[in-house]
Amino acid sequence: MATTSDTLALLPFARRYARALLGTQAAGDAVVARAIGMRLDDVPPQLALYAAITRLTAEDGTAGAIPPLSRHLLLLTAVEELSLADAAMAVGLDPAEADRRITFAREAVRSAVVTKVLIIEDEPIIAMDLRMLVEDCGHTVIGVAATEADAVRLAAEHSAGLILADINLGRGGNGINAVRQILTRMEVPVIFVTAYPEDLLTAEGLEPAFVMRKPFDRFMLAVFTYQAISGGYVPLP
The missing domain is CATH 1.20.140.160 (PhyR, sigma-like (SL) domain)
Structure with missing residues (x-):
């Protein structure tokens, strides 16, 4: 028990x-x-x-x-x-x-449907790895944003089918804040990526629906992407 x-x-x-x-x-x-x-x-x-x-x-x-x-x-x-x-x-x-x-x-x-992905990540090497994994899953990367401002701008310029966002953008701000701004203008599913998912799974306030831990592999990304795209849910108001 x-x-x-x-x-x-x-x-x-x-x-x-x-x-x-x-x-x-x-x-x-x-x-x-x-x-x-x-x-x-x-x-x-x-x-x-x-x-x-x-x-x-x-x-x-x-x-x-x-x-x-x-x-x-x-x-x-x-x-x-x-x-x-x-x-x-x-x-x-x-x-x-x-x-x-x-x-x-x-x-x-x-064999799932592919989509256009916006990556929000401030670490260049991690961003490059994410791009490779996303493209290896068959998706198209429409841009990589290192700051909140870049993320909002790229989202406005392109029509993303999915956002893959890191939480901590260092001096560039916060991934959740960037996503909140984007979702005031459009509806798009979002997967948040963090090394400490338990910090975002407390149920103490507004939190993401899809939280993927670092490090992750291609298949884990594919599964999360499938869930997010097939449901089409918007995780934060």
């Missing part, structure tokens, strides 16, 4: 999973709040929390070509970095069926 301290330590991960699944902070956090009260003592605490969220959202999830439970498996393995066996336990499937479903989901992600 999970203790209160166990549950508190796991909340940021549960919020990341639920928000990425449902596409908004409010929807994700509401599901997590309900999941905390569910008793699933036959599995480890972390899997129990993921399992409760899965049960509460088994028929939900953003629209797209991947069925709900397959999306759950995809997020649990690619984003939460569970083994396939643990992810299968969390969604209530036997390993063979889970393997079949996640194979389909991965193929769907690889």
Whole structure:
């Protein structure tokens, strides 16, 4: 049985999973709040929390070509970095069926629609790596902004289908502030990138729906991109 301290330590991960699944902070956090009260003592605490969220959202999830439970498996393995066996336990499937479903989901992600991406990142080397990963996923980079002002300007000049934003822009400001300014003029899905995602998953105020931790690989980026684009959600008012 999970203790209160166990549950508190796991909340940021549960919020990341639920928000990425449902596409908004409010929807994700509401599901997590309900999941905390569910008793699933036959599995480890972390899997129990993921399992409760899965049960509460088994028929939900953003629209797209991947069925709900397959999306759950995809997020649990690619984003939460569970083994396939643990992810299968969390969604209530036997390993063979889970393997079949996640194979389909991965193929769907690889063949997903591509879009135009604006990158907000102040570190040149990281920005270059991000550009390469984004382009390797098949997307087009319309620009790289190192400051809030550059981000707002580039967003106004180009029609982005997705924004990939770092949080801390050093002297150039803050990625969340830049995104807030952009979203007053247009609706576009946003993925925030940070080395410390738990700092943005406290549910204490307005927070992003999609938060990707550093470092990440090509497939993790592809999964987040698929979720953001297929849902088309705007993460911050």
